Amino acid sequence: MLSPDLVGRTFKGADTTTVSAEAISKFAAVVGENNLDVAPPTFAISITLDQSQKLLQDSGLDWTRVVHGDQKFEIKRPIVAGDKLICSSTIESARVMAGNEIVTVRSDLHSGAELIVSTWSTLVVRA
């Protein structure tokens, strides 16, 4: 169970992810995208999923029982190869519904001071 005092807390990542052309082309190949100049719209999840799990691993959230409920992206500009991105994750809300814990995690990817992409994941932690 997530500790309630963590709601609203932001965990800033220490790791910088440098986006490679190879990572973009691998993701693009899966969806059949030929334009490799920019990353496909949902590419950010390949960084934020892993980063947010690391950042929130001590929060009490049981990732082994997590089901992805919904997902949202706000893309300020597309991710491109060479971007050096830092992830910060915030637990925006946590509530219990029908015995399941429902947690919304926002993750922002910044390049320096510039916000590139924000993602929101609603996670349902099965009872």
Add this chain to the structure above:
Amino acid sequence: MSNLQVGQELAPKTFLINRALLVAYANASGDQNPIHQNEEFAKSVGLPDVIAHGMLTMALAGKYLSEINGSEAVTDFSARFTKPVVVPVNTDVALIISGKVAEISDGFAKVELTALCNDVKVLGMAKGVIKL
């Protein structure tokens, strides 16, 4: 593309999802959860079979949005994962995405998406915003 009209139905596109694509998506996204690759494991946690990553379905819907005016034109994208996409072995599962222009304002179009697998909606409230 600036000739979109409010209410316009966009042509559907079919994507084929199979086990090989699930492995490719797992490797591209880093999501190696075994429910998307290992039949025995998936069944052990109460699933009918291996299921696709919800984010793979969303990535394919993202490709549909990208085809409207390019990947770089997609500024917002959201969806709920309402039903799992079950992917049996040696099977190409058809995911049919279609879209409708819901709103146009200030140079942006809001497109509502429908994602069907075997006539079942697998995404809910799926919508994207495209810069025109």
